[in-house]
Amino acid sequence: MTGFMLMLWIILLLMWDALGPSNLPPSCGKSGRLGISFSMKRCLLIAMELLLKLAGFWKLNTDGSAEGNPGKAGFGGIIRNDSGQWRKGYFGKIGICSSLMAELWAIREGLKLLMEDHASHVIVESDCATAVNLLQDINTGTSVYAALLEDCKFYASRIANCSFAHTLREGNFCADVLANKGRIQESRMTILEVPPKDLEPMLLADMASVAFVRPPR
Known part of the structure; x- marks a missing residue:
């Protein structure tokens, strides 16, 4: 940039x-x-x-989903290239945890995939302001989230240019759909090389910068 x-x-x-x-x-x-x-x-x-x-940046959108806080949780995310096109998607289950832990879990798994794909310029977007603030803080602290935060920061450090940003929930709809899929699936994690059919209209809307209205959690 x-x-x-x-x-x-x-x-x-x-x-x-x-x-x-x-x-x-x-x-x-x-x-x-x-x-x-x-x-x-x-x-x-x-x-x-x-x-x-x-600027040639890829974008990672992530979301966590918990049925209760704590509750049965899942995570999901989408990686797009600098043209807004699908590169990879993922979703998976966590078990019982808080909604914030699910959000951080989603970010960590996405960063791991980006590192493995040798991405060099990335913006990570989450609709969880608390998660973004924690990741932007230099200190990880000693809370229950410390290990996840350290993992996220480690994988981010392996990417030449990686930043975290808060986004509107309405602009994070696709990641939300995948996080809900993760919460109800049996396998730990599923990686999608091509987008599922039910996500295609929302991906096109995202590329056109059109937001779907999401109900409150």
């Missing part, structure tokens, strides 16, 4: 973090603030997607 593109990426990320309902004018009202915030974030999401394509 050139210096100009890196600066632009940082500006977009700062704008993304700053765009919360509480930062919009009080005159908008609660519903108005939420609507404006969502619309502006959608515009930023599209701009960031275009920037990644221009």
Whole structure:
């Protein structure tokens, strides 16, 4: 990524973090603030997607799914190249764990696949802000998540240029579908070289930067 593109990426990320309902004018009202915030974030999401394509970055979208917190959990993710095309997908079961552990598990498995594929420029996107913040923190701490965080950071360090970013849940729909598949399957992990048929319409929508509305968890 050139210096100009890196600066632009940082500006977009700062704008993304700053765009919360509480930062919009009080005159908008609660519903108005939420609507404006969502619309502006959608515009930023599209701009960031275009920037990644221009810079030659691959993208990993991940998601974890837990039936309860803790509960029966699964994970899933999708790897796309810099044209937004499918490179690989994966999903699997974990057992009983928290939703945050499922999110981190999904990220770790995706990073392992990227390392094995010798990817050099990657953006990892998750709709779990807590997971992203933990991975951006220099210290892994001593919590129950420490081992997973260390694994994620190790695999990320084996990729020349790897960054973590938070995304809208509506922009992470495909990974969510795979995570739900993982939660109900029997095998530990399934790797998909081609996208499943039921995912194709959503992949096309993602490439066109169209978000599906997902119900609240």
